[in-house]
Amino acid sequence: MKVLITGGLGFIGRIVTAKLLDNGHSVRIIDNLSEQIHGVLPVFEASWQSDPRVEIVRGDVTDEQQLARAVSDIDAVAHLAAETGTGQSMYQISRYNLVNSQGTAHLLQALIGRRESPISKLVLASSRSIYGEGAYQCGHCADGRHQVPASRSAAQLSAAKWEPECDQCGTPLTSVPTAEDSVPRPASIYAATKLAQEDLVRIFSESTGVATTSLRFQNVYGEGQSLNNPYTGILSIFSTRLRRGLRLPIFEDGLESRDFIHVDDIARAIVMAIEAPTTGYKVFNVGSGVATSVLALAGLLAARFGMADTTDVTGQFRLGDIRHCTADMSRIGTELGFRPAITLQQGLDRFVEWVAAQPLPEDGLSRAESELRKHGLMGAKH
Ligand SMILES: NC(=O)c1ccc[n+]([C@@H]2O[C@H](COP(=O)([O-])OP(=O)(O)OC[C@H]3O[C@@H](n4cnc5c(N)ncnc54)[C@H](O)[C@@H]3O)[C@@H](O)[C@H]2O)c1
Numbered sequence: 001m002k003v004l005i006t007g008g009l010g011f012i013g014r015i016v017t018a019k020l021l022d023n024g025h026s027v028r029i030i031d032n033l034s035e036q037i038h039g040v041l042p043v044f045e046a047s048w049q050s051d052p053r054v055e056i057v058r059g060d061v062t063d064e065q066q067l068a069r070a071v072s073d074i075d076a077v078a079h080l081a082a083e084t085g086t087g088q089s090m091y092q093i094s095r096y097n098l099v100n101s102q103g104t105a106h107l108l109q110a111l112i113g114r115r116e117s118p119i120s121k122l123v124l125a126s127s128r129s130i131y132g133e134g135a136y137q138c139g140h141c142a143d144g145r146h147q148v149p150a151s152r153s154a155a156q157l158s159a160a161k162w163e164p165e166c167d168q169c170g171t172p173l174t175s176v177p178t179a180e181d182s183v184p185r186p187a188s189i190y191a192a193t194k195l196a197q198e199d200l201v202r203i204f205s206e207s208t209g210v211a212t213t214s215l216r217f218q219n220v221y222g223e224g225q226s227l228n229n230p231y232t233g234i235l236s237i238f239s240t241r242l243r244r245g246l247r248l249p250i251f252e253d254g255l256e257s258r259d260f261i262h263v264d265d266i267a268r269a270i271v272m273a274i275e276a277p278t279t280g281y282k283v284f285n286v287g288s289g290v291a292t293s294v295l296a297l298a299g300l301l302a303a304r305f306g307m308a309d310t311t312d313v314t315g316q317f318r319l320g321d322i323r324h325c326t327a328d329m330s331r332i333g334t335e336l337g338f339r340p341a342i343t344l345q346q347g348l349d350r351f352v353e354w355v356a357a358q359p360l361p362e363d364g365l366s367r368a369e370s371e372l373r374k375h376g377l378m379g380a381k382h
Contacts, residue, residue, distance in 0.1 A: 001025045001120070003274060004074040006061055006107065007081030009033060011225045011233075012125065012217075014046050015267035016078060017054060023271060026053040030070045031081065032060040037226045061103030067110040076121040076274050079107055079201075082193075085231030086129065087368065089190035090320050091375040100193035101200070108204045115208070122201060122212040123273045128259070128287065130195040130216065132185035133164050134178035134325045140171040149173060151187040157317040160381040162252050164323055175257070175291070175324035180216070180283045180331055188320035198283070205281040212280075213273040218287030218327050222263035222347055223354035230364025234258075235348075238298060239355045240363050242305045247312050249365075251321070254295030254313045259287040259326045262347035265340040272336050287327030288340050300344070304352040315381040318372060 003020055007013050008029030017027050048054050059066035061081045071077065082100045083089065089096040104124075111119060128134070135146045149164035156165075163172035186192040198214045205212035221235045230237060238248050269286045292300075295311060302310040332338045342350075372378040 001075040001274070002028065002073065004028045004030065004070055004077045006030050006077070006079050009056070010037060010080060012220060012263055012266055012270070013080045014224055015263050016080070016270050018046065018048055019267050019271045020274070021048055021051060021053055023275070028055045028057065028070060028074060030057045030059045030061070030066065033058060036231070037229050039228045061106060062098055064106040064109055067106050068113055071107075071110045071114060071119070074119060076119055076123070077107070077111070078123045078125070078270055078274060079104065080125040082125070084190065085229070086188045086190045086320055087318050087372050087377065088231040089188055089193070090377050091371065093189050096189050096193050100190075101196040104197045104200050108200060111204070111210070112208070118208065118210050120211065121274050122205070122210055123270055124197055124201045124212070124214045125270070126198050126214040126216045127191065127194040128178070128216050128218045128285065128325055128327060129188060129191035130184045130186055130198065131178050131182050131325065132187040132191065133322050135176045135182050136164055136173035137176050138166040138169065138171055138173055140169050141166060146176065146182070147173070148183050148185050150185070151320070152323065154319060154379055158379055158382050160253070160315065162256065162323060175326065177289060177326045177328035178285070179328040180285055187322055202281050211278055213278060213282045213284065215269060215273055216283065216285050216327075217266055218259035218261050218285070218325065220263050220266050221260055222351055224263065227355070227358060227361045230368040234294070234297070235301060235351060237365055238301055239352070240361050241365065242302060242307060242310065243355070243360055244363055246363060248298045248302070248310050249316070250295055250298060250311050250313045251316050251318065253315070254311070255293045256321070257291040257293045257324045257326070259290060260292055260297070260344055260347070261286065261288045261340055262342040262350075265342055269332065269336070269338050272338055276336055282335070284332040284336065285327035285329060286332060286338070287329060288344065289327055289329040290344070291324060291326045292344060300348055301352070304348060317379055317381070319377045319379070
């Protein structure tokens with residue numbers, strides 16, 4: 001198969017490319033080498049850099065003509081190109097919509113031009129962010145009902161009421177794994193654009209019959225994640241601070257949690273989705289199914305740098321952040337046979353070994369946070 005990967009020079013796209021080549025496919029990449037991600041002088045290292053089966057087009061998904069040329073002779077598409085910073089999306093609304101929503105529309109427009117010889121599979125890199133807070137249960141009402149609470153308000157967060165509250169009795173809720181049929185409730189502009197992408201590809205699939213899969217990734221980490229981008233990638237940001245001997249500021253009370261999945265597992269899921277003989281429109285969660293608090297994660301990372309007592313729990317918060325999330329991994333296990341293979345401990349070992357061999361980047365965290373403050377998107381508990 002010849003597979004087009006938009007954003008194929010990014011963190012996830014590079015590993016997907018390697019895996020597709022291993023499986024005997026050829027790849028065309030379209031990527032604009034965004035400066036925020038790749039730096040002013042883009043460099044990337046990949047085993048396949050001079051492989052004749054890989055064609056790299058420096059192009060932009062906001063350019064419909066470039067996409068029309070890029071899809072002309074391909075068999076499948078993995079759509080990964082996107083702006084990915086949750087906090088940044090809250091004040092760069094037009095840019096996030098242009099690249100993520102309109103970029104997807106341009107891709108589908110290009111694929112409409114292939115109606116006579118349709119592609120066999122479209123895979124979208126979606127995100128767990130579309131759920132917003134995702135699924136919770138109330139211990140007090142004890143009715144077993146799952147609810148998807150609204151985003152936490154500035155007033156609630158200022159009062160250090162970190163946990164989402166029951167819509168019936170106001171009791172703090174308990175997070176449970178979120179399944180694919182949970183009601184979407186995006187809490188950030190980034191999340192809204194990822195949901196828009198899903199709606200676009202779903203309707204495209206239903207109207208054209210092109211087999212399409214949206215994969216909702218949890219927090220992806222691992223070797224190759226941009227160390228330049230201060231707007232996303234908690235492990236990259238923290239590792240730069242640790243290497244610079246700086247402390248790690250932890251939002252809220254540090255007990256907010258995420259589901260971390262290694263990039264190698266994510267890339268494997270994408271390739272499985274491309275190759276699987278599925279029909280129609282499918283949606284799958286891709287995560288580890290394990291919740292890890294940010295404080296625990298910081299401790300695990302610092303220990304690998306031989307450092308102890310490096311965290312400051314600040315009580316600060318960002319509007320648009322969710323409190324907890326864990327994937328319910330049942331569906332992808334049953335229908336695609338996918339199970340994550342790399343534990344967080346193993347993945348962190350690999351990540352830290354890779355980071356230690358990289359040039360030491362600037363610490364951009366203060367810049368990213370001051371932008372959020374300027375836009376009134378960061379606060380602190382009273
Ligand atoms: N990394 C995560 O934790 C995570 C979680 C959920 C979903 N995702 C999704 O996975 C996909 C890939 O994420 P990633 O972590 O590899 O991000 P990344 O930033 O490392 O890679 C994105 C790539 O897209 C390219 N790009 C950006 N704007 C473009 C444009 N206008 N035209 C062409 N190329 C453009 C960039 O240059 C970059 O190479 C994204 O769609 C993202 O929303 C990632």
